[in-house]
Amino acid sequence: xxxxxxxxxxxxxxxxxxxxxxxxxxxxxxxxxxxxxxxxxxxxxxxxxxxxxxxxxxxxxxxxxxxxxxxxxxxxxxxxxxxxxxxxxxxxxxxxxxxxxxxxxxxxxxxxxxxxxxxxxxxxxxxxxxxxxxxxxxxxxxxxxxxxxxxxxxxxxxxxxxxxxxxxxxxxxxxxxxxxxxxxxxxxxxxxxxxxxxxxxxxxxxxxxxxxxxxxxxxxxxxxxxxxxxxxxxx
Amino acid sequence: xxxxxxxxxxxxxxxxxxxxxxxxxxxxxxxxxxxxxxxxxxxxxxxxxxxxxxxxxxxxxxxxxxxxxxxxxxxxxxxxxxxxxxxxxxxxxxxx
Numbered sequence: 208x209x210x211x212x213x214x215x216x217x218x219x220x221x222x223x224x225x226x227x228x229x230x231x232x233x234x235x236x237x238x239x240x241x242x243x244x245x246x247x248x249x250x251x252x253x254x255x256x257x258x259x260x261x262x263x264x265x266x267x268x269x270x271x272x273x274x275x276x277x278x279x280x281x282x283x284x285x286x287x288x289x290x291x292x293x294x295x296x297x298x299x300x301x302x303x304x305x306x307x308x309x310x311x312x313x314x315x316x317x318x319x320x321x322x323x324x325x326x327x328x329x330x331x332x333x334x335x336x337x338x339x340x341x342x343x344x345x346x347x348x349x350x351x352x353x354x355x356x357x358x359x360x361x362x363x364x365x366x367x368x369x370x371x372x373x374x375x376x377x378x379x380x381x382x383x384x385x386x387x388x389x390x391x392x393x394x395x396x397x398x399x400x401x402x403x404x405x406x407x408x409x410x411x412x413x414x415x416x417x418x419x420x421x422x423x424x425x426x427x428x429x430x431x432x433x434x435x436x437x438x439x440x441x442x
Numbered sequence: 443x444x445x446x447x448x449x450x451x452x453x454x455x456x457x458x459x460x461x462x463x464x465x466x467x468x469x470x471x472x473x474x475x476x477x478x479x480x481x482x483x484x485x486x487x488x489x490x491x492x493x494x495x496x497x498x499x500x501x502x503x504x505x506x507x508x509x510x511x512x513x514x515x516x517x518x519x520x521x522x523x524x525x526x527x528x529x530x531x532x533x534x535x536x537x538x
Contacts, residue, residue: 223510230513234520241524248528249535267473274469282462285503292452418505425504429496436488440476 220412229419233426236360240430243353247437250345257342262438264329265350269320270439273313274431280309281428284421291375291414299417300375303368306424310365317358321351350438357434360427364420371420374413453508461502468495 251258287302324347328335331348472491476484501507506514 223512226509227512227516230516234516237520238524241527245528245531249531252532252535267476271469271473275466278462278465278469281499281503282458285458286455289452289455289458422504425499428503429499432495432499433492436472436476436492440472440488441485 220415222411222415225415225419226422229422233422236426236430240353240356243349243356244433244437247349247353250342250349254340254342254345257340258346259441261343261346262441265439266320266323267439269316270435273316274435276309276313276316277428277431280306280313281425283309284424287375288414288417288421291410291417294410296375296378300372303372303375303417307365307368307372310361310368310424314358314361314365317354317361321354353434354438357427357430360430364424364427367420367423371417374416453502453505458502461498465495465498468498 283302283305287299287306290296290299290302324330329347330336331344331351336344336347468491472488475487475491478484480487500517506517
């Protein structure tokens with residue numbers, strides 16, 4: 208009896224605490240990218256003409272498509288969380304897969320975009336770029352740095368989402384005290400693992416994890432929301 | 443008391459779809475605005491629209507609207523820090 212009480216107490220998840228931890232981590236990301244946005248802003252202020260000229264060479268259509276892809280992946284992410292909240296593991300998993308597929312499509316687009324640039328000899332330190340103005344060099348250095356770091360964040364997010372999919376796919380199980388079972392189920396067992404039916408602590412814990420993974424994914428989306436106009440639109 | 447949303451009430455999924463549609467429309471708007479050649483205003487418009495989009499994601503997709511006050515205060519302090527760093531750096535760059 209006391210064992211059961213202790214177990215319940217230990218399993219009590221702290222939703223606010225873990226969310227605060229996640230947000231604190233997100234702030235470090237915010238300052239990391241914030242520093243780069245600052246670099247961009249200062250160099251742009253000093254090389255307005257070159258930045259204008261260089262940004263005309265970026266493909267607006269690819270950038271816009273990638274924006275729509277990431278926005279949609281954010282929607283499927285919240286829908287996945289919403290489905291888990293409603294105890295619909297199957298749909299939660301479907302939306303999580305959709306999010307992962309959209310993230311991969313984003314990366315594929317990014318790959319083609321980068322290779323296109325690199326085939327034209329545009330990459331930091333290339334012979335093509337050394338012949339151009341310092342402003343254009345700064346633009347492309349920042350472009351590769353910021354979209355590259357953002358891409359790494361998308362990859363990290365996809366890995367996290369992969370773990371989340373495994374977690375959601377695993378049915379929630381809860382150890383139940385024998386006294387809670389029917390006499391039939393009691394035979395030959397002191398503790399039995401049963402499929403959960405009601406809102407239980409284990410499921411709550413999964414929800415918190417999925418929500419925190421979602422927060423990370425959305426932050427990556429927010430960063431892209433600012434990267435897109437600064438590199439593809441302002442010209 | 444009506445202003446405080448019930449914490450354990452899941453947010454209707456349809457509202458997420460509406461926010462997403464809004465975000466798509468803002469994306470279309472920002473692309474259209476950029477092609478209008480508004481000069482100096484185009485930078486302002488692009489950043490303003492991006493800020494609105496980012497705020498929508500933060501408030502609804504990241505649930506900030508429904509969180510405790512401590513989350514909003516924390517985000518405010520983080521953004522304030524970033525703003526101070528940016529303003530001071532720009533003062534240095536522009537008035538040196």
